[in-house]
Amino acid sequence: MPRMTSETGLVERWRSLLTSYNQVACDLERALHDGHDLTMGEFETLDRLVDANCEDRRMQDLAADMYLSQSALSRTVARLEKSGLVARSLCEADRRGVFVKVTEVGLQVHAEARTTQRATLAKHLSADPARL
Amino acid sequence: MPRMTSETGLVERWRSLLTSYNQVACDLERALHDGHDLTMGEFETLDRLVDANCEDRRMQDLAADMYLSQSALSRTVARLEKSGLVARSLCEADRRGVFVKVTEVGLQVHAEARTTQRATLAKHLSADPARL
DNA sequence: GAACACTAGATGCACGTGCATTGAATGTCC
DNA sequence: GGACATTCAATGCACGTGCATCTAGTGTTC
Numbered sequence: 001m002p003r004m005t006s007e008t009g010l011v012e013r014w015r016s017l018l019t020s021y022n023q024v025a026c027d028l029e030r031a032l033h034d035g036h037d038l039t040m041g042e043f044e045t046l047d048r049l050v051d052a053n054c055e056d057r058r059m060q061d062l063a064a065d066m067y068l069s070q071s072a073l074s075r076t077v078a079r080l081e082k083s084g085l086v087a088r089s090l091c092e093a094d095r096r097g098v099f100v101k102v103t104e105v106g107l108q109v110h111a112e113a114r115t116t117q118r119a120t121l122a123k124h125l126s127a128d129p130a131r132l
Numbered sequence: 133m134p135r136m137t138s139e140t141g142l143v144e145r146w147r148s149l150l151t152s153y154n155q156v157a158c159d160l161e162r163a164l165h166d167g168h169d170l171t172m173g174e175f176e177t178l179d180r181l182v183d184a185n186c187e188d189r190r191m192q193d194l195a196a197d198m199y200l201s202q203s204a205l206s207r208t209v210a211r212l213e214k215s216g217l218v219a220r221s222l223c224e225a226d227r228r229g230v231f232v233k234v235t236e237v238g239l240q241v242h243a244e245a246r247t248t249q250r251a252t253l254a255k256h257l258s259a260d261p262a263r264l
Numbered sequence: 265g266a267a268c269a270c271t272a273g274a275t276g277c278a279c280g281t282g283c284a285t286t287g288a289a290t291g292t293c294c
Numbered sequence: 295g296g297a298c299a300t301t302c303a304a305t306g307c308a309c310g311t312g313c314a315t316c317t318a319g320t321g322t323t324c
Contacts, residue, residue, distance in 0.1 A: 010253045014156070017257075018176075021153040022199035024146070029312095039280075044150070059303065067154035072281055074304055079280095096289045096302040121142045125149075161282095171310075191273060204311055206274055211310095228272040228319045 024124045031120045036113040037083075041068055041076050043117065046085060046110045049102045058097045085109055156256045163252045168245040169215075173200055173208050175249065178217060178242045181234045190229045217241055 025040060032038045038046075048062060063073045077100055080086040085106035091097035102110070157172060164170045170178075180194060195205050209232055212218040217238035223229035234242065 010250065010257055013257055014253050017149075017153055017156070018199060021149055024149070026199075026312095041280080060301095067150060067158075069282055070303075071283080071305080075280075078304085091302095094290075094302080098303065118142065121146050125142055125145055158282095173310080192271095201312055202273075203275080203313080207310075210274085223272095226272080226320075230273065 020124075024121070027124065028117065028120045031116050032113060035116050036109060038109070038113055039076070039079075041072065042080055042085075043110075043113055044068075045073070045076050045080065046102065046106060047114070049086065049100060050107065050110050057100050058091065059100060060097070062100060080106070152256075156253070159256065160249065160252045163248050164245055167248050168241060170241070170245055171208070171211075173204065174212055174217075175242075175245050176200075177205070177208050177212065178234065178238060179246070181218065181232060182239065182242050189232050190223065191232060192229070194232060212238070 029040045032040060032043050036043075044066065045062065045068070048066060049057060059070075059073060059077065062077075063070055066073065068076060077086060077088065081088055085103060087101050087103055089099045089101070091099050161172045164172060164175050168175075176198065177194065177200070180198060181189060191202075191205060191209065194209075195202055198205065200208060209218060209220065213220055217235060219233050219235055221231045221233070223231050
């Protein structure tokens, strides 16, 4: 069973993934920070919240479709709240839970930041879909 | 000019990249840490050094084909040296430069860790080349 | 050869992260 | 209903990172 091919391809694909990700992430992080004083994690969190708009979301649900760990998310939301971009409120039904909602300011900042994000993504991902 | 399609695809591809990367990276990080007391960055550094074996490599050259920043690389190599996996020696030709070489122990640890890496990569990347 | 710009790599610092733990609320079992 | 396990979110802690800066060696210009 000649599995050399698959093993080699594996590492190559991993390195490709590693490189792609880091290039985009690095640039995006800087662009968001410089232009909007946001972390990539903060923007992504905001982005998820806006996607599911009108609806309060529990921390848990947020964490579910994100890559952030529970503690990271907790602190990220704390930072966003401190900046006035989201609001936390406790869930009456289950008083352990916490609801998170985007504020007006949060919506504005998100809209602006999204422009930056799109531009950065386009710069890196538009021309070469082969090397995703 | 209907660019909606491309913009939408852009974000989708980014989220896909984000998710793929974080799943693999997270798992790999843990596996390497638990099994070999290595950071992902440390392993990748070691990996690059082994690839270019027999040859001393300057920090600069190492940094060139890696995603790590200059300061991160500097500290990573410092940690690897402290653990006895690599050795630094100064470059006589240009005494600002520093050579980095894998030690015997480093080779062994790398070989062991590579097994773990391959296994982890296989788990995540083997079945679904479509969603690289 | 003295002054100045530049480069290689190390380091102080602030910050975001994961892990483990904590505190509070809920569920369960008898 | 009281004791115990479980869940949600927050937090102490150690650690790796990037940015800016620093030190030392090199190149250049006069």
